[in-house]
Amino acid sequence: MKATGPEQLNGKSVFVTGATGFIGKRLVPALLDAGAKVTALLRSRHGARTLEAMGAHVATGALGDPGAMETALRGQDVLFHLAYDMRAPAADNLDTFDALRQATEAAGVGRIIHISSIVVYDGWPQEDLTEDSPLFQTGGTPYQQAKLTMEQALIQGNCPVALLQPTLVYGPGSMLWTDRLADWMAAGRVVLPEPEGLCNAVFVDDLVQAMLRAAVLEGLGQERFIISGAAPFAWSDLLTGYANIIGRGTVRHVPISHLTARLPQEEPGKIPDTPPLAARISAAARGWIGRERFETLVQMVKRRLPQQDEVYPDRYMLDLFSTTGQCRIDRARARLGYAPEYDLEAGLAATHSYLRSRYGK
Numbered sequence: 001m002k003a004t005g006p007e008q009l010n011g012k013s014v015f016v017t018g019a020t021g022f023i024g025k026r027l028v029p030a031l032l033d034a035g036a037k038v039t040a041l042l043r044s045r046h047g048a049r050t051l052e053a054m055g056a057h058v059a060t061g062a063l064g065d066p067g068a069m070e071t072a073l074r075g076q077d078v079l080f081h082l083a084y085d086m087r088a089p090a091a092d093n094l095d096t097f098d099a100l101r102q103a104t105e106a107a108g109v110g111r112i113i114h115i116s117s118i119v120v121y122d123g124w125p126q127e128d129l130t131e132d133s134p135l136f137q138t139g140g141t142p143y144q145q146a147k148l149t150m151e152q153a154l155i156q157g158n159c160p161v162a163l164l165q166p167t168l169v170y171g172p173g174s175m176l177w178t179d180r181l182a183d184w185m186a187a188g189r190v191v192l193p194e195p196e197g198l199c200n201a202v203f204v205d206d207l208v209q210a211m212l213r214a215a216v217l218e219g220l221g222q223e224r225f226i227i228s229g230a231a232p233f234a235w236s237d238l239l240t241g242y243a244n245i246i247g248r249g250t251v252r253h254v255p256i257s258h259l260t261a262r263l264p265q266e267e268p269g270k271i272p273d274t275p276p277l278a279a280r281i282s283a284a285a286r287g288w289i290g291r292e293r294f295e296t297l298v299q300m301v302k303r304r305l306p307q308q309d310e311v312y313p314d315r316y317m318l319d320l321f322s323t324t325g326q327c328r329i330d331r332a333r334a335r336l337g338y339a340p341e342y343d344l345e346a347g348l349a350a351t352h353s354y355l356r357s358r359y360g361k
Contacts, residue, residue: 006209008216010035013075015109017063017100018082019056020047022173023115026208027080028056034212041072041083064096069103077110078215084115090142097150104159111160113214118167118200118226118327120148125200125323131165131224131331155222162214164207167228167327168320170238171204171347172354182242182355185249188309190239193256197323198232203342203350213336225332229347230340235321241348246359252310256322263315 014031018024019040028051031038038056041063042048048058061068063083073079081100084093104112121129122136135148154161170177184190210227214220236251243249313321332338342350 006030006034006212006216009078009212011037012077012215013037014039014078014080014215015073015076016040016056016080016082018084018115019051021082022171022175023169023204023207024082025173026171026204027082027211029054030205030208030212031080032056036078039072039076062096064099066099066103066106069100070106073103073107073109076107079104079109079112080211080215081112081114084146086143090146094146094149097146098153101153101157105157109159111162111215111220112154113162113164113211114150114154115211116151116163116165116224117143117147118165118228119144120151120165123325125320125325127325128328129226129325130328131226151224157222160220161222162217162220163222163224164210164214165224165226166202166207167200167226168202169204169207170201170351172351174204177201178242178351178355179358181239182246182358184311185239185243186246186359187249187311189250189252189311191259191310191312192235192239192251192253193259193313193318193322194253195256195322196235196253197321198326199235199238199320200228200232200323200325200327201238202228202340203347205350206338206340206342209341210332210336210338213338217336223335225336225338226327226329227332227338228327228329228340230329230343232326233344237344241344242355245348245352245355256318259313259318262312263318 009031012035014036016024016028016031016038019028020042024040028038028040032055039059040051040056041059041061042051043062044060045058048060051058059072061072063069081097083096085096118124118129119140120135121127122134123129127133135151136144140148151163154163168177172178181190206229207227210225214225236253239249239251243251329338329340
């Protein structure tokens, strides 16, 4: 039961969902470089030419169509399942996932590499975490509930599966942990709590490395792996790193008690499983004109809007900005041979040209 390298993927047939997303765009070239025969599933032909030019085969169809998915998955050695539609209700994502899972088992796929999330743990983000930490049992957001339900279904299934649980994934194209944070710095100043917490994050190419290693792991059962960088770093180091690249932005520290006091009171009750209107409009627009064109238009509009001078964290971000918990990657190191190559300095260097281009530098 030893870890082997990505070269073992040479000649293997692999199927990728979410191939045009942030992580998928880094995974597909890595798979092709390793000699894998890649089939990428797309909802439409948007993005197909780019993938085909790389050497990937493109299949178009809906994840929620079990018959079509079973046909597409026959003969596949590995399914890399990255797709999750943040602009759709969690219930819809669970329905499409269940259809894909059934099709995977019916087609006899060799193994599944499933991208889950660190949020399935009850102690995230404040506690130290390992794969043996308690999973949350009740409450949580619809996203958390969906991710945990997916994990449980795969653990109980018959197909070997590696459940990769990344922390905050940053790098070129990360809407949440690169684009949004850089936009905040471009606005002027970001307020952080005092004392400041740790950022448990992983550069996207390190996550891809873990995925490739999981795809060829000997003796894979149904296993969970936390994937993060070699060590957490200060949030201010990440933010000022982005500021140095784009040439603007500062941070200011405010006592956490003051930041907590200015937050609105939480309303008790269940969190609704309904994406905001803006998210639904965004999803429709991406379908009409394609992801790349839509994101270019959004960036153009943002540059023309009046900017805030200072960005304060909401409750969720304040929780992240103040955490002292650390996510352990010992199991991924020992079992997969996972060895993170990107510390923060290297991750920022690899993101430099992307951010400079995005801000017209």
